[in-house]
Amino acid sequence: xxxxxxxxxxxxxxxxxxxxxxxxxxxxxxxxxxxxxxxxxxxxxxxxxxxxxxxxxxxxxxxxxxxxxxxxxxxxxxx
Numbered sequence: 001x002x003x004x005x006x007x008x009x010x011x012x013x014x015x016x017x018x019x020x021x022x023x024x025x026x027x028x029x030x031x032x033x034x035x036x037x038x039x040x041x042x043x044x045x046x047x048x049x050x051x052x053x054x055x056x057x058x059x060x061x062x063x064x065x066x067x068x069x070x071x072x073x074x075x076x077x078x079x
Contacts, residue, residue, distance in 0.1 A: 024051045030079040
């Protein structure tokens with residue numbers, strides 16, 4: 001009898017395609033539910049990318065606002 005092969009969380013995330021893609025097809029490596037924290041997290045819909053962005057801190061969210069309204073930046077990826 002063979003033992004079940006257990007895949008690690010990282011291997012599972014790679015198969016899901018996390019951390020890949022551009023624009024609306026981008027999937028962040030970390031999602032809010034993956035990290036246990038007592039801090040503040042935010043989900044916002046981006047104007048440039050037309051997708052939901054997930055931020056684990058206020059600093060990440062504030063930087064997103066800067067990049068969202070910059071004319072030089074065309075694609076935003078978090079985590």
